[in-house]
Amino acid sequence: MTRPAPRTRRTRRTAGAGAAALLVLGAVTACSSSSAAPSSGSSSGELSGTVTVFAAASLTESFTALGEEFEKEHPGTEVTFNFGGSDGLAAGIASGAPADVFASASPGTMKTVTDAGGVSGTPATFVRNRLEIATLPGNPKGVSSLKDLTGSKLKVVLCDEAVPCGAAAQKALEAGGLELTPASYEQDVKSALTKVELKEADAALVYRTDVRAAGDRVEGVDFPEAAQAVNDYPIALLEDAPNAKAAEAFIALVRSEEGQKVLADAGFLTP
Structure with missing residues (x-):
């Protein structure tokens, strides 16, 4: 079966539900602005460059909003996304496609990348979906x-x-x-x-x-x-991530209280 290439989107093109999610995240972040450190775990000046995230299509709106928030927290960074079917994304990463982060809609498709030696550390389940x-x-x-x-x-x-x-x-x-x-x-x-x-x-x-x-x-x-038939969604830093430091910070944002609020408002379940 021939499949079109996965959709690639820049975070600055958020619209509709993604924009609504960004407003929610902005409100939550503003309420917690007195905290000692940003949710992604690093000060703005420490991170720069592009973070490339391969993510399941169902994450499009919430991850686009989180990507824009990450860029606001860390001027000098840019988050780009490749959204598509998790199996195609996993196959691409296993074949050497350059990326920093993989967020899959199932442990099985994450295992494809893990078995190929493409994951750094242990993937973590960050949400569930039904x-x-x-x-x-x-x-x-x-x-x-x-x-x-x-x-x-x-x-x-x-x-x-x-x-x-x-x-x-x-x-x-x-x-x-x-x-x-x-x-x-x-x-x-x-x-x-x-x-x-x-x-x-x-x-x-x-x-x-x-x-x-x-x-x-x-x-x-x-x-x-x-x-x-509830699906667990794992996320992982990739072994050959070109921008590992910023990628780790993006994963931290996804798993933070702010990130989980955006995902929950999109309808995702907690792990």
């Missing part, structure tokens, strides 16, 4: 359960089984004793959601964080089988 059904606004097809998606009258899309959201979808279907033949398999969760946003599909199995980020462009439907 699935939700995304439907057209107003839920015109009346979807109320996972079983409803198996009906022949619905056009449903799933993530490719090789990426974490696709693997989670299969776990949820197995938990419900259900089988589903989708209209298409998409290379990452954002692509699956876009099919619904463009009215090219009636529903998609995506993360609830992506439903929240889409706002009124879709409607979310919870289903109990999702509890059987």
